[in-house]
Amino acid sequence: MHNLDSLNRFAIPGQLAFRAHPTGLIFAEIDNADGQASVCLQGAHLTSFRPKAQPEPVVWVSEVARYLPGKSIRGGVPVCWPWFGAHPSESQFPAHGFARTVPWAVTDSGASNGVTHLTLQLQTSEATRAQWPHDTPVTLHIQVSDVLEMALTTQNASGLTLPLSEALHTYFQVGDIAEVELHGLDGCAFLDKTDNFARKHQTGALRFGGETDRVYVDTTAECVIHDPLLQRKLRIAKQGSASTVVWTPWEQKAAAMGDFTAQGWRNMLCVESANAADNALSLAPGAMQTLRVRYSAEAL
Incomplete structure (x- = not known):
């Protein structure tokens, strides 16, 4: 595991530095001419991103998020891997896999043409191998400028065909969840987790008036959050992803979670680029899978 000296x-002087949180977690801090971001090395978990042209962050993190060894962080971009949601057969295994709560190692960094980049690789252990006994190196490549780009790559170095479901579970900062619209999913089928996973179809833009937890399947489309209060559009483009998950807990569920402020849920919307449910993958021996996202902000 890394220490600050290593x-x-x-x-990168003036662009990339590392700091230790009082709880012992280590963060990479990126600050260049066009953008700022923070990445916790536990979970390769990006916890903030703001283009410098934007007064508000693009990525939301709870004001009362807990930064503790072995625990997930509320907000940012959790890496859900190698399964999304509940494990298909082992109920005691953590929801959304183990990648977001275990150490990742920095393997590369650099800067060119105004972009700062950082690459991390998941570190296996006896505990992770007990849940996933397969040789599957996985890396996350992050690029920061006035846009944020992330690429999650899984290589199947085993001799078996392996099941894989995954997501970049991104929390976006919004002015008020009740005022935003999400465009890009018109006509798509979705599984509604709040209605026993009933299969439904989206008509028009998505607006929010209560708890929403949906897996939109068979969609590679770009999504756009229209935010009238912050006077901006957040553009979510992806490759290597055939599902889009949309989630807001709303007031009652957020209150039960314990790591939201009383009104914090109003300022976030999760739009997750995924391969889940109908779009879970089978990764052949020797195959490589990359899920790429690109997040940008522009004026309404």
């Missing part, structure tokens, strides 16, 4: 060789 990370110095990846630092």
Whole structure:
């Protein structure tokens, strides 16, 4: 596992530095001419991103998020891997896999043409191998400028065909969830988790008036959050992803979670680029899978 001294060789003066949180977690801090971002090395979990042309962050994190070893962080971009949702057969295994709560190692960093990049690789252990006994190196490549780009790559180095479901579970900052619209899913089928996974179809833009938890399947479309209060559009483009998950807990569920402020849920919307449900993957021996996202902000 990294310590701060061992990370110095990846630092970039004026653009990339590393710091230790009081709880012991280590963060990479990116700050260049066009953007700022923070990445927790536990979980390769991006916890903030703001283009410098934007007064508000693009990525939301709870004001009362807990930064604790072995625990997930409320907000940012959790990496859901190698399964999404509940494990298909082992109920004691963590929801959304183990990748978001285990150490990742920095393997590369650099800067060019105004972009700062960082690459991390998941570190296996006896505990992870007990849940996933397969040789599947997985990396997350992050690029920060006035846009945020992330690429989650899984390589199947085993001799078996393996099931894989995954997501970049991104929390976006919004002015008020009740005022935004999400465009890009018109006509798509979705599974409604709030209605026993009933299969339904989306008509028009998506608006929010209560808890929403949906897996939109068979869609590679770009999504756009229209936010009249913050006077901006957040554009969510993806590749290597055939599902889009949309989630807001609303007031009652957020209150039960314990890591939201009383009104914090109003300022977030999860739009997750995924391969889940109908779009879960089978990864052949030697195959490589990359899920790419690109997040940008522009004026309404």
